[in-house]
Amino acid sequence: MxxxxxxxxxxxxxxxxxxxxxxxxxxxxxxxxxxxxxxxxxxxxxxxxxxxxxxxxxxxxxxxxxxxxxxxxxxxxxxxxxxxxxxxxxxxxxxxxxxxxxxxxxxxxxxxxxxxxxxxxxxxxxxxxxxxxxxxxxxxxxxxxxxxxxxxxxxxxxxxxxxxxxxxxxxxxxxxxxxxxxxxxxxxxxxxxxxxxxxxxxxxxxxxxxxxxxxxxxxxxxxxxxxxxxxxxxxxxxxxxxxxxxxxxxxxxxxxxxxxxxxxxxxAGLAAPPEPVVPTGFAFVEIATADTARITPLLTALGFSRTARHSGKPVDLWEQGEAGILVNTDTGSHRPEPSLTAVGLESPDPAGACARAESLLAPVLPRRRAPEDAPLDAVAAPDGTEFFFCATDRSGRTGWTGDFAPAPHRPAPAGITRVDHVALTQPWHHFDEATLFHRGVLGLRPHASVDLADPYGLLRSRAVSNEAGTVRIALGVGASPTDDPARGGRPQHVALLTEDLVATVRRVRAAGARLLPVPTNYYDDLAAHHTFAPGELETYRELGILYDRDEKGEFRHCYTVTTGRVFFELVERVGGYDGYGARNAAVRLAAQHAVAE
Amino acid sequence: MxxxxxxxxxxxxxxxxxxxxxxxxxxxxxxxxxxxxxxxxxxxxxxxxxxxxxxxxxxxxxxxxxxxxxxxxxxxxxxxxxxxxxxxxxxxxxxxxxxxxxxxxxxxxxxxxxxxxxxxxxxxxxxxxxxxxxxxxxxxxxxxxxxxxxxxxxxxxxxxxxxxxxxxxxxxxxxxxxxxxxxxxxxxxxxxxxxxxxxxxxxxxxxxxxxxxxxxxxxxxxxxxxxxxxxxxxxxxxxxxxxxxxxxxxxxxxxxxxxxxxxxxxxAGLAAPPEPVVPTGFAFVEIATADTARITPLLTALGFSRTARHSGKPVDLWEQGEAGILVNTDTGSHRPEPSLTAVGLESPDPAGACARAESLLAPVLPRRRAPEDAPLDAVAAPDGTEFFFCATDRSGRTGWTGDFAPAPHRPAPAGITRVDHVALTQPWHHFDEATLFHRGVLGLRPHASVDLADPYGLLRSRAVSNEAGTVRIALGVGASPTDDPARGGRPQHVALLTEDLVATVRRVRAAGARLLPVPTNYYDDLAAHHTFAPGELETYRELGILYDRDEKGEFRHCYTVTTGRVFFELVERVGGYDGYGARNAAVRLAAQHAVAE
Missing domain, CATH: 3.20.20.150 (Divalent-metal-dependent TIM barrel enzymes)
Structure with a gap:
């Protein structure tokens, strides 16, 4: 029609x-x-x-x-x-x-x-x-x-x-x-x-x-x-x-x-664009930075190893468990600070995913960045993030990792198993466009939208995920722009999953990671709301761990301080907890402002 | 309490x-x-x-x-x-x-x-x-x-x-x-x-x-x-x-x-701040500009005479009928382009008006700008516009005009009798504050708020006035800020009243004023909506006059092209028409964008 x-x-x-x-x-x-x-x-x-x-x-x-x-x-x-x-x-x-x-x-x-x-x-x-x-x-x-x-x-x-x-x-x-x-x-x-x-x-x-x-x-x-x-x-x-x-x-x-x-x-059954290809996991998250001096020590402290270097570009692969972080210093002049620029999604059919994206007017990126590179299927999201559709064969190092030469560098892992979610800041006015893109183009299911209270205005956040919860993206949009540019351009983050947050935090702190300090008043409030095992709350207070509980399970999480335009979250999911700790967002945002000031 | x-x-x-x-x-x-x-x-x-x-x-x-x-x-x-x-x-x-x-x-x-x-x-x-x-x-x-x-x-x-x-x-x-x-x-x-x-x-x-x-x-x-x-x-x-x-x-x-x-x-009868002093008219409107080369020819073409010069500052008074325009070149470096910076309101009790403003936390401006100046009572509005409370004695040149020495310069007047209204752009997010200020501090009555369709977003507009309609201010606020600064910072304007718009327009056009061209399609639409006397619509079309009619009367108006951050409107009110031609705002805004591009 x-x-x-x-x-x-x-x-x-x-x-x-x-x-x-x-x-x-x-x-x-x-x-x-x-x-x-x-x-x-x-x-x-x-x-x-x-x-x-x-x-x-x-x-x-x-x-x-x-x-x-x-x-x-x-x-x-x-x-x-x-x-x-x-x-x-x-x-x-x-x-x-x-x-x-x-x-x-x-x-x-x-x-x-x-x-x-x-x-x-x-x-x-x-x-x-x-x-x-x-x-x-x-x-x-x-x-x-x-x-x-x-x-x-x-x-x-x-x-x-x-x-x-x-x-x-x-x-x-x-x-x-x-x-x-x-x-x-x-x-x-x-x-x-x-x-x-x-x-x-x-x-x-x-x-x-x-x-x-x-x-x-x-x-x-x-x-x-x-x-x-x-x-x-x-x-x-x-x-x-x-x-x-x-x-x-x-x-x-x-x-x-x-x-x-x-x-x-x-x-409505009136058109049949290429079928959606639902991603099954995160292949990698790319951080671009002109200078690795700030990001490398942080990744090391978080227990990541530099496992490979791209054969033709200044891109390093850092790994821990199944979590992969690319650090790309080929940034041109416009991204001096560490920024989250690309996400690799594990796809059962990268070419099919790309064909669907193209039929839905997503800008398809060049398949090869250099003649010697392996072909990559990638599209740009409305916020500018590049999404790569990857079929990783970890055993044989084919697919996208074929361009990377091993570069052994092995700190002690901190217990991180994989990427839990990435949080992407959407441009003002384009939140609905972003949700439709992630649903229609990437095949992810949108969850309910929530308001988060930042000290300087309400933020809107909406998660999209696959059914298994192995790909989760938290789309966020800030308060409307003000005259103060320092309050715009919110940082983005990568949340890393661990099966024992307390142990992980102890290890990364010992290794020198700087974690976000959490106000003491937060723990007094937690004590009013929940009962804890002996010593549990004191451990959270000592380590700066935030806590949430719902009818399905528990959630523990904490944050690194922001480096450039990016920070990391460490999360542990217990039972069927399927959220992102929204009730702790206000205190986290306040703490981030306090550190930045 | x-x-x-x-x-x-x-x-x-x-x-x-x-x-x-x-x-x-x-x-x-x-x-x-x-x-x-x-x-x-x-x-x-x-x-x-x-x-x-x-x-x-x-x-x-x-x-x-x-x-x-x-x-x-x-x-x-x-x-x-x-x-x-x-x-x-x-x-x-x-x-x-x-x-x-x-x-x-x-x-x-x-x-x-x-x-x-x-x-x-x-x-x-x-x-x-x-x-x-x-x-x-x-x-x-x-x-x-x-x-x-x-x-x-x-x-x-x-x-x-x-x-x-x-x-x-x-x-x-x-x-x-x-x-x-x-x-x-x-x-x-x-x-x-x-x-x-x-x-x-x-x-x-x-x-x-x-x-x-x-x-x-x-x-x-x-x-x-x-x-x-x-x-x-x-x-x-x-x-x-x-x-x-x-x-x-x-x-x-x-x-x-x-x-x-x-x-x-x-x-509620619980406090008695100084009583409101309702202004009775416009004493002057001040335009600041580093360079008079753009504003002087326009004022001249509009039939204004330079009647006086301030004795101690680079400020000229231009007059026609009861309309007074101050041109102030003492702008510092931050206002190179012509901008509407101040409004003088005729007040039956300037000191009382100032006392009320002060009790309502309006920033009161220094009473004298220079030791030799006449004392002036003035406050700053939330948008930065300075409001002066004046008691003009036009016969004796006392009051605020006492600082001005006559400077004869007499083009042919164009039939303008007084200032009808000024339109002030309010900062994003501060519209309700502005309305409360104009009502509470200046003693003006707010009218209904209307949405105006600019090609690049809805504008909100709300008039405040005294009962006689001799002081009218149209408060406007633009669409939310975008990344494109060229679309922010909307110009402000001064509307000048005439008793015969057609004659005035012919005179100012002949004198070289550049008026905003109005799309022909507008007149085709007018013809569909109203019947006119023979030749009437053709005159409007020829001269670029906009027209509105309601149960109380008729309104004719037209605009100069924008000079810096300011433009003029010429208006004629027939019968009891009490509005501002809101139904013509969309075409006027589109025409202004067309001229600016």
């Missing part, structure tokens, strides 16, 4: 919006009236620009407060419609959206609404234009799609059909199976938007909090399936009012939108 | 919060448990720090999910309480907040709740601690203040009273007159917060959208009056959960908070 996007979903001038939509691969656009009015281009120039970009103008939107009004008001409305139909002919748009009236002057009279819509369709038909009538969820008398369809059916005019909008239908909790009773050729248009579930006035919810399908809580795919079963053959069109999209880069938003639509088509 | 603020209302570390509260003049604080847990200071050090700052620790908050639970759970709760009471003794806090339980294990049993709260109060009383029981609006079984009071009354313990929270009470629409039936000495604490009216889940509304009294829609003053009539003599304490305050500068937020509380005390 054809794909389309409403210009109101994108930021910028009309030309910027059209260009972004075309580059992301949309087939058409809905042109929002205000975008046209504010444009210095004439309707003919807009038509030509869209055509040059390969875009059809699928819809002109919207006309409001048209129907079920006294005759004198309707005469004014018809006059207005004449102007707009003339404009649409110049624009080359053949379908107009008419939203159900919200006017206090509208009458609760379906027969009048049908008669007036029939007259409007008569006028439209003369210009070769079709009228798509849509029930707004907050329409004065018409607020459900079946009501809108009854009026359209009564009007019985070939130039009059319905427009179905997933937000208006699903926000009201309407049953979508009724859509199948509408003849497919009378569904003139399908507008798609998702939204997080909110107990908010529906008008505010719609105007400010819509998001792309798959980023919210509505069953948009179910609605699409119903429309397709009804015989709908028009475009799948995104119409998303969102305060963030209004100010974000249009090109980026359009790619996010197009990715969402492909995933929606897949979910 | 004493004033207090909860640390959760402010950003930063506990020390930063205490310092900010003390500097803004609060008498005490409520210490939020997480702020203490995250602090590296011991409870004794916190107690000493607060004492050094002159702050009493009025409340420790909160304990949750205490009451109406099975005995084994209550035993654990008492154990937890023992820890917390020990902590409070170290802290020197004598009142603890206990919120009504939200636990799914809580029982709907008032007698059990009363009995357990009585046991808790017994334990507290032994430590000299009072328990203040508060009904959360979303409490599982206890969600109204009268219900909480019935339980406290039944428990009948001297160490147990109620805490009244204006948000929880007013958000549910409870009748506050029932408060007067509670003996004043059993109201242990009064927490105050306002909030904008929202149809949002009350928990989300409370956690993220509270604001300081006077910044929202709740009748906080009415509640305070009821509590005072009941005999309450404890502190008035602000407890505001707000995502913005969590990340804003704590010192600034504390001043905003303290100002809000003074205005609340005034509204």
């Amino acid at each position: 054809r794909t389309s996007i409403a210009t109101v979903s994108l930021s910028g001038t009309l030309t910027e919006k059209l260009t972004a939509a075309a580059r992301a691969g949309f087939d058409g656009v809905e042109i929002f009236e205000n975008d046209l009015i504010g444009s210095p281009l004439s309707p003919e120039e807009i038509r030509d620009q869209a055509a040059d970009l390969g875009l059809k103008i699928d819809l002109f939107q919207p006309m409001r407060d048209i129907e079920a009004v006294p005759e004198d008001a309707f005469a004014r409305n018809l006059r207005r419609a004449e102007h707009k139909f003339r404009l649409m002919r110049r624009l080359g748009a053949d379908t107009v959206l008419v939203c159900s009236s919200v006017s206090p002057h509208a009458l609760d009279d379906d027969a009048l609404a049908a008669a007036q819509l029939r007259r409007l369709a008569d006028l439209a038909g003369e210009s070769g234009i079709r009228v798509a009538y849509e029930a707004l969820a907050w329409g004065r008398h018409v607020s459900t799609y079946d009501h809108a369809w009854r009026i359209v059916e009564a009007a019985d005019h070939p130039a009059l059909g319905v427009c179905l909008d997933s937000f208006h239908i699903l926000a009201r909790g309407s049953d979508v199976t009724g859509i199948e009773a509408i003849p497919g050729d009378r569904i003139f248009f399908l507008q798609l938007a998702d939204a997080p579930q909110m107990a908010l006035d529906v008008l505010q919810w719609s105007r400010h909090h819509r998001c792309f399908p798959g980023q919210g809580d509505l069953d948009v795919a179910g609605l699409v399936r119903a429309a397709v079963r009804a015989g709908y053959e028009g475009p799948l069109s995104l119409e998303v009012f969102n305060d963030v999209f209004r100010q974000a880069d249009a090109g980026r938003t359009a790619v996010d939108a197009r990715r969402s639509l492909t995933l929606l088509q897949e979910a | 004493r004033t207090s603020i909860a640390t959760v209302s402010l950003s930063g570390t506990l020390t930063e919060k205490l310092t900010a509260a003390a500097r803004a003049g609060f008498d005490g604080v409520e210490i939020f448990e997480n702020d203490l847990i995250g602090s590296p200071l011991s409870p004794e050090e916190i107690r000493d720090q607060a004492a050094d700052l002159g702050l009493k620790i009025d409340l420790f908050q909160p304990m949750r999910d205490i009451e109406a639970v099975p005995e084994d759970a209550f035993a654990r709760n008492l154990r937890r309480a023992e820890h917390k009471f020990r902590l409070m003794r170290r802290l020197g806090a004598d009142t603890v907040l206990v919120c009504s339980s939200v636990s799914p294990h809580a029982l709907d049993d008032d007698a059990l709740a009363a009995a357990q709260l009585r046991r808790l109060a017994d334990l507290a009383g032994e430590s000299g601690i009072r328990v203040a029981y508060e009904a959360l609006a979303w409490g599982r079984h206890v969600s109204t203040y009268d219900h909480a009071w019935r339980i406290v009354e039944a428990a009948d313990h001297p160490a147990l009273g109620v805490c009244l929270d204006s948000f929880h009470i007013l958000a549910r629409g409870s009748d506050v007159t029932g408060i007067e039936a509670i003996p004043g000495d059993r109201i242990f604490f009064l927490q105050l917060a306002d909030a904008p009216q929202m149809a949002l889940d009350v928990l989300q509304w409370s956690r993220h959208h509270r604001c300081f009294p006077g910044q929202g829609d709740l009748d906080v003053a009415g509640l305070v009056r009821a509590a005072v009539r009941a005999g309450y003599e404890g502190p008035l304490s602000l407890e505001v959960f707000n995502d913005v305050f969590r990340q804003a500068d704590a010192g600034r937020t504390a001043v905003d908070a303290r100002r809000s509380l003074t205005l609340l005390q005034e509204a």
Whole structure:
């Protein structure tokens, strides 16, 4: 099916919006009236620009407060419609959206609404234009799609059909199976938007909090399936009012939108992109730094061994248990401080994972960095992190490790078995995009979103993982940017799993690792909340270990102080504990600020 | 009455919060448990720090999910309480907040709740601690203040009273007159917060959208009056959960908070700061620029005459009708481009206006800039704009104009009669602070807030004015900051009133003023919406005039292109039109971006 996007979903001038939509691969656009009015281009120039970009103008939107009004008001409305139909002919748009009236002057009279819509369709038909009538969820008398369809059916005019909008239908909790009773050729248009579930006035919810399908809580795919079963053959069109999209880069938003639509088509059985390939573990985490003087002693203290050196690049592999850390000093000039730049995911099918990513518009990175390197399948995530799809054969050193020559360097291991999770900071305004990327492209399952209280603002955090919990990524986004850049650019971290945190901490402390000091007040609070075995709490206090407990198990964790833009966490999971110690986040964040100041 | 603020209302570390509260003049604080847990200071050090700052620790908050639970759970709760009471003794806090339980294990049993709260109060009383029981609006079984009071009354313990929270009470629409039936000495604490009216889940509304009294829609003053009539003599304490305050500068937020509380005390009849002095007109608008080469020709083309020069500073006065523009080239190095820096308000009592501003913590500017200058009463607004309170005697050139020597320079006036309004851009995150400042300090009335669609994000705009409409200020705030600084720092503008816009525009165009080009599509849309006298629309199209009409009258306006950080608007009001042409804002903003690119 054809794909389309409403210009109101994108930021910028009309030309910027059209260009972004075309580059992301949309087939058409809905042109929002205000975008046209504010444009210095004439309707003919807009038509030509869209055509040059390969875009059809699928819809002109919207006309409001048209129907079920006294005759004198309707005469004014018809006059207005004449102007707009003339404009649409110049624009080359053949379908107009008419939203159900919200006017206090509208009458609760379906027969009048049908008669007036029939007259409007008569006028439209003369210009070769079709009228798509849509029930707004907050329409004065018409607020459900079946009501809108009854009026359209009564009007019985070939130039009059319905427009179905997933937000208006699903926000009201309407049953979508009724859509199948509408003849497919009378569904003139399908507008798609998702939204997080909110107990908010529906008008505010719609105007400010819509998001792309798959980023919210509505069953948009179910609605699409119903429309397709009804015989709908028009475009799948995104119409998303969102305060963030209004100010974000249009090109980026359009790619996010197009990715969402492909995933929606897949979910609705309308498209079959390459199947998701779920990663099975972490192959490595890469830290880039211009100077290893700060990171090497820390890795050594954490019990890592430098086991190999890349044959062609200044990249060292450090290992302990199954945890691998690449230290890359080939950083150019823009990353002087240690930063987390890449993640290697163990993949049962790296080429397949890459093909799926490419079909979902993820930027695919060059397969070889140098001619002599082993080929690597890698993509860039929305936050700039590079994800490599790896098939490690640890015994034979083929695959990605084939480029590395052994470099024996063996400190005493500290009991770390593997990478538990990585925490990646997402750019402000792109959290939903990141979640969709990690779910759709990487095949990871998103968990609930939580708010974490930093002393300088709330942070939002959402974990994604595979089912086995062997790949876990904590996506975080900071408070909105302030004038103080020192408070932006939050550090990222790598959490390392151990089966005995107390023993590990004792070893890494003895080896010189500097761990984050935890306020004493925290332990007094722990004592108030839990009972512990004799000496247990004192050990935590002595070692700076944080503790959480839920119905499934226990969690112990602690942190190194931050080095550049990165720090490490050491974690121990007991029983079925599946979280990340969110209840300790506030004290950890406060402690990190205290150390940094 | 004493004033207090909860640390959760402010950003930063506990020390930063205490310092900010003390500097803004609060008498005490409520210490939020997480702020203490995250602090590296011991409870004794916190107690000493607060004492050094002159702050009493009025409340420790909160304990949750205490009451109406099975005995084994209550035993654990008492154990937890023992820890917390020990902590409070170290802290020197004598009142603890206990919120009504939200636990799914809580029982709907008032007698059990009363009995357990009585046991808790017994334990507290032994430590000299009072328990203040508060009904959360979303409490599982206890969600109204009268219900909480019935339980406290039944428990009948001297160490147990109620805490009244204006948000929880007013958000549910409870009748506050029932408060007067509670003996004043059993109201242990009064927490105050306002909030904008929202149809949002009350928990989300409370956690993220509270604001300081006077910044929202709740009748906080009415509640305070009821509590005072009941005999309450404890502190008035602000407890505001707000995502913005969590990340804003704590010192600034504390001043905003303290100002809000003074205005609340005034509204409730508990304090009498100097009375508001409502300004009657604009005396002048000051534009600072390092170089007059760009602004002088524009003022000349707009028909302004340079009528005077300051005797001691490089400041020129330009006049037309009653509109005065000061051009100040004494800008230092930080304002090279023309910027709107100061506004002179005609005041019936400049000294009184200044005294009120000072009592409301507005930074008062030095009365004389140079020894020979006439004394000036001036304050700085939250956005940095300097407001001068002037008593102009135009005939005798006394008052602020006494420093100016006539400098005849007389182009043909263009029909401008006075300043209609100024539009001031507010710093991101400080819109509510600005509104409260303009209402409380300057004595202007806020109007409804509107969203304006800029191509690169929604803008929020809110006008404040005096009753006569002779002082109007449009406060605006941009979309949240992005990485692109070119999109920040929006220009500000001065709107000049004329009685015949068409004639004025013809004159200023002929004199060389460069006006903002308006897209042709705008006039096609106007034609669809309104009928005009013959030739009228063509004139607007020719001259780039925007048009609005409402039930009260008509509005015509147009804009100069932006010069530096400032532009001018020319406006004509017909009939009782009282707005600012908000429906034309999107096209104006798009046109401004088009010119700038």
